[in-house]
Amino acid sequence: MKKSDINFKNIKKYMPSIVFCLFIFIVMIVFIISPSKSYSATEKRMLAEKPSINMKNVFNGEYGENFEEYLSDHIPFRNFFTGVNAYYKLFLGQNNANGVYLCNNGYIIGEPLKYDSQLEVNTAKIVKFAEFFKENFDISTVVTVVPSTGYIMEDSLPSNHKSYNDGEFLKYIKDELGNSAKFVDLTDTFKNNINNTDIYYKTDHHWTSAGTYLAYCDLAPYLNIKATDRNNFKIETYNDFYGTTYGKGCYWLQNPDTIELWVNKKHNDNTISVNIPENGISVNNSVFFRENLKGDDKYTVFIDGNHSYTKIINNDVKDGALLVVRDSFAHSMAQFLCDNYHEIILVDLRYYKSSIIDIVKEIQNEDNLTVSNILILYGMEDMVTDTDISSIITNSQIKNWQSELV
Amino acid sequence: MVFSSLIFLFLYLPIVLLIYYCISYKYRNLFLFAANLFFYAWGEPVFVLLMLFSTVSDYIHGYFIGKYRETNKKKAKILVISAVIINIGLLAVFKYTGFLCETLNYLPFLNLPVPSIPLPLGISFYTFQTMSYSVDVYRGDAPVQKNIISFGTYVSLFPQLIAGPIVRYKDVADQIDNRRENLDDFTKGVRKFIAGLGKKVLIANQMGFLWDSIRANYTNSSLMSWIGIIAYSFQIYFDFSGYSDMACGLGNMLGFEFLKNFNYPYISRNISEFWRRWHISLGTWFREYVYIPLGGNRKGKARLLLNTFIVWFLTGFWHGASWNFILWGLYFGVIIVIEKFFLLKILDKLPKFISHIYAVFLIIFGWVIFYFEDLSEMGRFITSMFNFSSFSANNDALTFLLSYIPILVIALAASLPLGSMLYEKIKNNKYYWIADTLLCTIILILCSASLVSEGYNPFLYLRF
Known part of the structure; x- marks a missing residue:
């Protein structure tokens, strides 16, 4: 030159x-x-690690691949680029480029779930589970599946969107369960209240505390409990919550959500304790882990998020235990249910790999508590796709239980 | 490595440009040679040796062909044949062995094991280039390259190494040793590169996604099948011509000038014209090193037919070791013969739009043959295209389609010479540079944004 x-x-x-x-x-x-980060707060995931270099991975091309992944995760201005891409796609009319729809009212809503035959597997397993406990323990199972945001909020979606099939899924589950378990369909309650309540978060796939409260009231009669009145709660609000659909969609200009904690006015610091054995965590004053509000994943304010086994004790209630088999939708339900039982045990099958029969036996025999219900609470996505639900009860667990009887 | 990757754009390219322009002219070929090998080895560390073998083999052949060309014609001829056989041999072993075994196994008494040899990156391109060198030297069209570094730089030149254009040696012989880079060419190169990147990332990838989704979910509707194959037609054009543009642009940045590889093929009014506008470097190569040496059209009608058949068989077969590619080549061969004999005269008399429809239909139908390696799958797809009783699609398919209408329109507009017409109009305007810079910046940012966001980035022509 x-x-x-x-x-x-x-x-x-x-x-x-x-x-x-x-x-x-x-x-x-x-x-x-720039220094290398290991975790992305906006995308809520671990970033690829810098690959180590050796003769073998260089020659089989693995090093190159891993390095490109590393570069893509650590590229400077990554948020700027992903945001530009999201809004550019939106401008082109591809309103669900990353699997979410950006709606006019500030909602970022996941696209419809596709039918997956896993739904049939999961439902059949739940039927088997419910029949087993009804027959052998006289415990009745209550099942509820939280419809996806888009199904309830269809009016808020952009006009060009795929149709949501949650209605069919719910009907299928209800029909299959028949008399083996009680099924609570939240659709009507949610659709009737969607104009006066924010049932779902704007930037996250979960339901809000207010939405959960509606479900709690619907569930109460099936569980034979009395729902705690709305006036008994003092609502604390926390801002700046950015959830999963926000991270997926990369629409960085959207406003954050507010998280509400519904604090029961009757409870004092000694009422509730939460015990999570896998981490050795034991908290003695409430179901809320308020320090998590300072972190990136603020939804874990409720019972510290996903754990294989979580035990909540309410010292003001003398008897009654509830076993909840669940995914993360149950987290915000804990703040309500804890008022009705002495002991609630939440099991997450994605991580809990032992027998649920043993838990029930333990509650009955060691804690000397009455278990009259088991609640199965899932969001629609996990119900349709999660393969771990099928381990809710297995033949070998039943066999073990039978051999112990003899 | 591919151009439309973050590692190329943000690490390899800046480092190569920086060093290239910091060192003196003397060392630029040596550096470029090393950079080329690194570029190739990033994805194919082992096959780089194959390319080096091909380089050395053709270097030696070329050297002796040059030596005997004047004094001993016979020796020179044997050497040229030997060079061609070695190159074709490499291609045969690494690209066609599996296919050959599979085909022979149709014979009832044979049961050959089918070896799975991975296709070395760019082998179809660089073997054709090195062959052109030996032949050019033999014909006296190009001087012998005595410097093996310079020769290696030509064979492995990273801009066109893995997906063309196929640069004939005689076209760049002078540039290899005597090029002088300048800012005008560099800027021209930047423009071409960004345009090519935009074609690839912003259009081809989108079209690819549309086609894949339709094929996976919606082929039960003939409307969707048509949209799908149209999307594929756009994908393959923007993918391949985008790559060629990037190659030419990078060449310009390094002081080279490659010939144009695409010239708005979809505006053609007949298939003969289409092939003068599509993958020009390949057509030229076959014309010059196969068709004309065979006698072209100078030896009577029967020989013309045979020569045409051979060229189109080879053109198809070059694209891949599978029957559908041969079928695809012959399909165009037959059409071109028909056009030559009488159809062109008729087409010229018809209104323009009819000949456009004629050409576009045959081209699109050609892509069906090109796409489906499995002939029964091809049959099913063709049935769904013409099964007009299930024309319309379900709600979800239409929703999906609707969101791709804008990008389909953009793709259509970008395959017409509208952009270059506009450029001719405004290039002398005082404020042209603002529009120019702005457009380059926007495309560059959008491409980077898309590359960062998407893992979806396949290059179709890497398979060839």
Whole structure:
């Protein structure tokens, strides 16, 4: 390149080159000098680690692949780029480019779930589970599946969207359960209240505390409990919650959510304790883990999020135990149910790999408590796709239980 | 490595440009050679040796062909044949062995094991380039390259190494040793590169996604099947021509000038014209190194037919070791012969739009043959295209389709020469540079945004 090419008069002509070189060099330099992060708060996932280099992985091409993944996760201005891409796609009319719809009222809603035959497997297993406990323990099972946001809020979606099939799924589950378990369909309650209550978070797939409370009231008669009145709660609010659909959609300009904690006015610091054996966590004052509100995953404020086994004790209630087989939708339900039972045990089958029969026996025999219900509480997505639900009861568990009887 | 990857754009390219322009002219070929090998080895660490073997073999052949060309024609001829056999041999072993075994196994008494040899990246391109060198030297169209580094730089030149264009040696012989880079060419290159990147990332990838989704979910509707194959037609054009544009652009940035590989093929009014506009470097190669040496059209009608058949058989077969590619080549061969004999005269008299429809239909139908390696799957797809009794699609399919209408319109507009017409109009305007810079910046940012966001980034022509 000759120096004489470059003078001020010509510089306009060469602007594309200048912009191009600045652009690629700046990204490279920032990549090289910035420290490596391991976790992305906005995307809520671990980032790829820098691959180690050796003869083997260089020659089979693995190093190259891993390095590209690493670069993609750690590229400078990543949020800027993903955001530009999301809004560009939106501009082109692809309103669900990353599997979520951006709605006018600030909601970011997941696209419809596709039918998955796992639903049949899961439902059949739940029927078997419910029949087993009814027959052998005289415990009745209550099942509820939280419909996905888009199914309830269809009016808020952009006009060009795929149709939600939750209605069919719910009907299928209800029909299959028949008399073996009580099924609580939340659809009507939710649809009737959607105009006066924010039932779901705007930026997350979960339900809000207010939405959960509606479900709690619907569930109460099936569980033979009396729902605690709305006036007995003092609502604490926390801002700046960005959830899963926000991370998925990359619509970074959307506003955050508010998390509500419904604090029972009757409870004092000694009423509730939460015990999570896998982490050795034991909290003695409430179901809320308020320090988690400072972190990235604020939804874990409720009983500290996903754990294989969580035990909640209410010292003000003398008897009654409830076993909840659940996914993360149950977290915000805990703040309500804890008022009605002495002991609630929540089991997450994604992590809990032992027998549920043993838990029931333990509650009855060691804690000397009455278990009259088991609650199965899932969000629609897990109900349709999660393969761990099918381990809710297994033949070998039943066999073990039978052999112990003898 | 591919151009539309973050590692190329934000690490490889800036480092290569930086070093290239910091060192003196003397060392640029040596550096470029090393950079080329790194580029190739990033994805195929082992097959880089194959390319080096091919380089050395053709270097030696070329050297002796040059030596004997004047003095001993016979020796030179044997050497040229040997060079061609080695190159074709490499291609046969690494690209066609599996296919050959499978085909032979149709014979009832044979049961050959079918070896699975992975296709070395870019082998179809670089073997054709090195062959052109030996032949050009033999014909006296190009001088012998005595410097093996310079020769290696030509064979492995990273801009066109893995997906063309197929650069004939005689076209760049002079540039290899005597190029002088300048800012005008560099800027031209940046423009071309960004345009190519945009074609690939913003259009081809989108079209690819549309086609894949339709094929996976919605082929029961003939409307969707048509939209799908149209999307594929756009994908393959923007993918491949985008790659060629990027290659030419990178060439310009490094002081090279490659010939144009695509010239708005979809505006053609007949198939002969289409093949003068589509993958020009391949058509030229076959014309120059196969069709004309065979006698072309100078040896009577029967020989013309045979030569056409051979060229189109090979053109199809070059695209892949599978029957559908051969079928695809012959399909165009037959059409071109028919056009030559009488159809062109008729088409020229008809209104323009009819000949456009004629060409577009045959091209699109050609892509059906091109896409489906499994002939029964091809049959099913063709049935669904023409089964107009189930024309319309269900609600979800239409919803999906609707969200792709804007990008389909953009793809259509971008396959017409509208952009270059506009450019001709405004290039002398005082404020042209603002529009120019802005457009480049926007495309660059959108492409980077898309590359960062999507893992979906396959290159169709890497398979060839």
